[in-house]
Amino acid sequence: xxxxxxxxxxxxxxxxxxxxxxxxxxxPGYQVPFASREMPMPYGWGTGGxxxxxxxxxxxxxxxxxxxxxxxxxxxxxxxxxxxxxxGVATTEETAQASVIQTRHRIPEAELSEDQILVYQVPIPExxxxxxxxxxxxxxxxxxxxxxxxxxxxxxxxSQHGDIATSYAYPVKVEDRYVMDPSxxxxxxxxKLEMAAIQLFGAGREQRIYALPPYTRVVSLDFEDFPxxxxxxEHPCDLCGAEDSYLDEVIxxxxxxxxxxCSDTDYCRSRRDVxxxxxxxxxxx
Amino acid sequence: MLxxxxxxxxxxxxxxxxxxxxxxxxxxxxxxxxxxxRQPIAGAAPPGGISGAAGALLLTLCDPETGIYxxxxxxxxxxxxxIAFHTGAPIVSAAHADFALGSWAALMPLAQFxxxxxxxxxxxxxxIVEVTGFDRENAxxxxxxxxDTSAMALPEVxxxxxxxxxxxxxxxxxxxxxxxxxxxxxxxxxLAKD
Numbered sequence: 001x002x003x004x005x006x007x008x009x010x011x012x013x014x015x016x017x018x019x020x021x022x023x024x025x026x027x028p029g030y031q032v033p034f035a036s037r038e039m040p041m042p043y044g045w046g047t048g049g050x051x052x053x054x055x056x057x058x059x060x061x062x063x064x065x066x067x068x069x070x071x072x073x074x075x076x077x078x079x080x081x082x083x084x085x086x087x088g089v090a091t092t093e094e095t096a097q098a099s100v101i102q103t104r105h106r107i108p109e110a111e112l113s114e115d116q117i118l119v120y121q122v123p124i125p126e127x128x129x130x131x132x133x134x135x136x137x138x139x140x141x142x143x144x145x146x147x148x149x150x151x152x153x154x155x156x157x158x159s160q161h162g163d164i165a166t167s168y169a170y171p172v173k174v175e176d177r178y179v180m181d182p183s184x185x186x187x188x189x190x191x192k193l194e195m196a197a198i199q200l201f202g203a204g205r206e207q208r209i210y211a212l213p214p215y216t217r218v219v220s221l222d223f224e225d226f227p228x229x230x231x232x233x234e235h236p237c238d239l240c241g242a243e244d245s246y247l248d249e250v251i252x253x254x255x256x257x258x259x260x261x262c263s264d265t266d267y268c269r270s271r272r273d274v275x276x277x278x279x280x281x282x283x284x285x
Numbered sequence: 286m287l288x289x290x291x292x293x294x295x296x297x298x299x300x301x302x303x304x305x306x307x308x309x310x311x312x313x314x315x316x317x318x319x320x321x322x323r324q325p326i327a328g329a330a331p332p333g334g335i336s337g338a339a340g341a342l343l344l345t346l347c348d349p350e351t352g353i354y355x356x357x358x359x360x361x362x363x364x365x366x367x368i369a370f371h372t373g374a375p376i377v378s379a380a381h382a383d384f385a386l387g388s389w390a391a392l393m394p395l396a397q398f399x400x401x402x403x404x405x406x407x408x409x410x411x412x413i414v415e416v417t418g419f420d421r422e423n424a425x426x427x428x429x430x431x432x433d434t435s436a437m438a439l440p441e442v443x444x445x446x447x448x449x450x451x452x453x454x455x456x457x458x459x460x461x462x463x464x465x466x467x468x469x470x471x472x473x474x475x476l477a478k479d
Contacts, residue, residue, distance in 0.1 A: 006303035018310045023407040025317045026457045026470035032407045058307040143403035198318045213318040213430030
């Protein structure tokens with residue numbers, strides 16, 4: 001650990017990121033530019049989240065890292081090891097034990113508490129980017145609160161598919177002011193964005209930080225006659241039997257057999273530990 | 286005598302800069318994310334009658350990239366030297382301030398500080414207001430970071446209502462006393478408490 005400054009980044013970089021986080025909390029949903037650094041991992045592997053976590057961690061923290069809900073995938077394992085080595089912090093896979101949780105594309109199933117901080121890795125922070133490629137224009141649209149284009153996009157979804165087909169990175173409006181990209185979480189997770197924990201969003205390549213203080217009002221965009229719906233696969237988890245969790249679909253063989261399992265590995269494991277079993281639970285365990 | 290003064294400006298910094306500023310930031314972030322709550326912050330001993338909390342905030346957030354404005358009642362040679370030695374931050378006029386330090390009365394008028402632009406509301410000043418305590422709660426707060434409502438001691442109410450009305454532009458405030466701080470971002474709606 002002594003080979004690195006605490007949490008890898010130099011102090012001046014951390015101060016710059018910390019100032020951006022404070023502005024982000026003061027203006028929820030607004031994207032604060034920051035001078036993103038090169039990290040010892042490629043863009044797209046969570047460099048934004050890692051920088052925000054590095055600026056947030058103290059030696060007393062317990063860190064959990066998830067990738068699509070799982071603690072044991074490459075991205076999560078690497079980032080957890082990175083902070084074990086550079087910050088010397090304790091790590092855990094249990095959601096309730098963690099004080100800082102870095103996540104890629106999921107919100108944990110277990111409800112987070114006031115003492116926790118959730119750090120998102122964000123690929124494209126600008127919700128309007130695929131509708132308007134110019135940053136100068138999207139800046140203006142946010143300044144003028146000109147979000148008609150986003151509603152047109154959702155309307156086109158309905159006219160083409162019969163309902164709003166956007167299933168992840170579903171746009172939200174924060175405190176009735178900024179339209180925000182919640183990062184590519186499934187829209188199943190959108191209602192959980194109003195939570196007791198502090199939520200920080202870091203986009204490394206795009207050099208933006210934004211934030212949601214606890215209990216910030218976050219509304220998923222919709223229409224009166226096509227209200228927002230948090231959808232998931234219509235199955236129980238095949239390992240733990242949970243009916244309320246977001247599921248991954250796993251192809252089992254060439255014959256088209258498949259199973260659905262909780263994307264949140266800690267949630268699934270803790271349910272199986274207390275005796276819940278799903279359709280394939282015993283075989284798989 | 287000269288040596289005495291010098292050792293004042295050299296001392297009083299963070300003993301373990303990386304660790305102390307990490308804790309300092311968590312206090313500042315918790316305060317900003319939960320307006321009105323009081324957070325302990327320690328590790329700094331600034332000269333010139335400045336609270337340890339205000340000193341720790343400066344050490345945590347300021348460096349050569351941030352201009353600091355010192356209001357007349359806080360401005361002193363020992364404090365300037367201390368800030369220069371520990372942070373390297375330039376002392377600037379109110380119109381160019383990223384951070385400002387002073388008592389409430391000395392920081393007036395608020396209109397002299399930058400409040401950001403419509404496209405970049407983050408290009409605004411953060412005011413560190415030295416107060417005598419947090420006990421006389423005279424304002425009711427609501428907004429992001431607050432579950433229903435919370436109460437807070439503020440130097441006055443009208444100025445913060447005007448500030449919130451400019452949202453998303455506006456100023457953000459830290460209040461410091463002794464080894465505690467609280468914060469009020471521009472997003473908080475403020476009402477006088479009956």
